[in-house]
Amino acid sequence: MRVPLTVADFLYRAETVFADSPAIVDEPRQPAGPVPTTTYGELARRVRAWQAGLDALGVAEGERVAVVSHNSARLLELLYAVPGSGRICVPVNFRLRPDEISYIVEHSGASVLLVDPELDEALRGVDAPKRFVLGEPTETGVMRFDVEPRPWSLPDEDATATINYTSGTTARPKGVRLTHRNIWVDTMTFGLHTRTWEQDVYLHTLPMFHCNGWGMPYVLAGLGAKQVVLRKVDGEEILRRVDEHGVTLMFGAPAVWNMVLDAARHWDGEIPGRDRVRVVCAGAPPPTRMIARMEEELGWEFQQIYGLTETSPLLTFNRARPADRALPAEERARRLSRAGAPALGVRLRISETGEVLARANVVLDGYWRNDEATEEALDGGWFHTGDGGELDADGHLTISDRKKDVIISGGENVSSIEVEDCIFTHPAVAEVAVIGVPHERWGETVKALVVLAEGAEATEREIIAHCKERLAGYKAPTSVEFRDAIPRTATGKIQKFKLREPYWAGRQRQVN
Secondary structure (H helix, E strand, O other): OOOOOHHHHHHHHHHHHOOOOOOEOOOOOOOOOOOOEEHHHHHHHHHHHHHHHHHHOOOOOEEEEEEEEOOOOOHHHHHHHHHHHHOEEEEEEOOOOHHHHHHHHHOOOOOOOEEEOOOOOOOOOOOEEEEEOOOHHHHHHHOOOOOOOOOOOOOOOHHHHHEEEEEOOOOOOOOOEEEEEHHHHHHHHHHHHOOOOOOEEEEEOOOOOOOOHHHHHHHHHHHHOOOOOOOOHHHHHHHHHHHOOOOOOEEHHHHHHHHHHHHHOOOOOOOOOOOEEEEEEEEOOOOOOHHHHHHHOOOOOOEEEEEOHOOOOOEEEEEEHHHHHHHOOOHHHHHHHHOOOOOOOOEEEEEOOOOEEEEEEOOOOEEEOOOOHHHHHHHOOEEEEEEEEOOOOOOOOOEEEEHHHHHOOOOOOOOHEOOOOOOOOOOOOOEEEEEEEEEEEEEEEEEEEEEEEEOOOOOOOHHHHHHHOOOOOOOOOOOOEEEHHHHHHHOOOHHHHHHHHHHHHHOOOOOO
């Protein structure tokens, strides 16, 4: 017997087994007015109301429904409702500029656009055949409660479930087509590796638009676990939610956990969640010092993954092994700074040029309306990540850098990640980004952009000397620029091509 694997499976089990269990605690402070805390039975009823509403709007199977929203219960509901009815959900990064969002809506061919009320005015010029503001307008004008929706005529695990657009670098963002099978395998593998279970309480610190919340909304529903929505990331607020709701599991980029560490310094009383909270980190290589502080100062277990939107996203997983508990904190943190070992079902290899290649059931079906990019990404039957890395004797992957972010100085390759990790060990440093800038003799040279910790002081000479004591001389920065902040994407990533632009202005290439 072969039964198609679809995202509808997870909510079906939630309603069947956990109908009376708490499902979603919405963000209490939001312009739309929060959805009352639901059980999984009530959540399933609301999801069916969305589906019946799309039926009434004449939205056919395979049509795209774009959603531009902060984290919210309604966005979660749509991640279940839209693909679960054979349609395609397009969750859009709400932090993009209006023209970028307009491009995504148009490129995806979305027939419906749903917008968070806080974004409505700024996105007045972004349109679709049917456009609604989330909240009361959709509760009364779209959703059809207690109307049985039309069933998906022919469920297909190879059908596109979501189109998730990459953040883009020098080109337009690409629409990643993830199938029901991609998401099903990813979410089950994530659940296995993170040991998610029925009594977990999950806090949505991760933007839900990013790769469908890494697929966690589905496994959480399948296990009947409670989900708490956080609209905007704030370190102190995360600590409060952990305390209030008994949170046990969170996902996010290193920038999120740095915010929590900063907030913990001013927290009154014992840090909540000690020996209970598991944190899964991705989006950027975490500094070893940050990992050690997470475990020592917060008492939270640190785990790391590596992946991309194109891989649903899980490719590797790194969690401390029992034998590692006896290691010194610094060595334990160093091991956890690796991207990790291949997740179940994933095969990795390193190409001759040092690029990480992957094969797995979580790899994208292709890019939406971009056959050329699809062929390039899947050349030779392997997905080309664009990341440089190496596999060690333990089978663990270490990411050395984005291929385009490797600095080649005087013919020597310098990993910006390695230099950043070194600078981060300086006690005065709160944030750092390392880039290559033009140099007449060496082609390009290493530059560090540094944000100092609150109340701390350091000079350019001190930072450079700190690196030269710990790294080969050619890897040390030749200049340091102090900044108030380093801009990041909604998922915590630093777009280094933007940081490099001012230094390479007027040149045909951003490399010498």
